[in-house]
Amino acid sequence: MQFRQVFPIILGLLYCIPVSCTPLGQTIESRQLLPAGLVNLNFTHIAGHLTPLTLVTNTANVDFDVAPIIPNLSLLVAISITSVTLSAGISGTEYLAFTHDFDTPLSVPLTGSVNSGTINDASLTQGALPTVFNAFPAQSLDILGASVSMEVTIITPPFTAPLLLPLTQSNVATTWSLF
Numbered sequence: 001m002q003f004r005q006v007f008p009i010i011l012g013l014l015y016c017i018p019v020s021c022t023p024l025g026q027t028i029e030s031r032q033l034l035p036a037g038l039v040n041l042n043f044t045h046i047a048g049h050l051t052p053l054t055l056v057t058n059t060a061n062v063d064f065d066v067a068p069i070i071p072n073l074s075l076l077v078a079i080s081i082t083s084v085t086l087s088a089g090i091s092g093t094e095y096l097a098f099t100h101d102f103d104t105p106l107s108v109p110l111t112g113s114v115n116s117g118t119i120n121d122a123s124l125t126q127g128a129l130p131t132v133f134n135a136f137p138a139q140s141l142d143i144l145g146a147s148v149s150m151e152v153t154i155i156t157p158p159f160t161a162p163l164l165l166p167l168t169q170s171n172v173a174t175t176w177s178l179f
């Protein structure tokens with residue numbers, strides 16, 4: 001292909017993926033605005049670990065698994081997560097909230113999923129006991145709101161851009177453990 005033919009395609013790509021062109025920290029309106037779905041995320045599991053201090057601090061350690069959702073034809077070659085702010089709950093009531101910056105960006109495989117590793121001191125918004133009584137048996141949480149900062153790399157032209165993905169998600173399988 002001649003450059004003349006390629007160039008409009010590249011332009012079209014950039015035009016269609018405005019998020020690639022936005023400066024760091026700029027938000028897009030919703031996940032649906034990612035045209036042709038550059039990338040989306042599926043939180044596949046949340047785990048909450050209560051510690052002996054949980055009753056005093058109303059905090060817990062958490063980890064999560066996340067999988068990318070990528071269209072079949074994609075120029076995406078790498079995804080990593082640099083930070084996550086997340087609010088999760090049941091029927092619109094927040095039970096769990098945290099903001100976490102990854103010291104080393106969390107590399108997300110293009111197929112499969114990755115575990116976040118332990119995130120300390122997530123807030124149990126409703127307190128420890130209501131969490132045990134209400135959230136434990138529910139075995140799932142809705143992500144009421146999340147904001148995931150990522151770096152995505154597309155191969156043509158080689159290009160890495162920050163991407164801020166806001167999302168909500170229903171019924172994420174959630175397990176809890178005590179101490």
Ligand SMILES: *[C@@H]1O[C@H](CO)[C@@H](O)[C@H](O)[C@H]1NC(C)=O
Pocket residue numbers: 042043044069
């Ligand atoms: C998200 O992950 C869950 C659990 O693995 C799975 O059941 C669901 O189909 C996935 N959703 C999408 C849109 O891939």
Ligand SMILES: *[C@@H]1O[C@H](CO)[C@@H](O)[C@H](O)[C@H]1NC(C)=O
Pocket residue numbers: 072
């Ligand atoms: C994308 O891939 C899935 C699974 O491999 C397949 O079922 C689906 O038909 C493909 N979609 C397109 C538009 O090719």
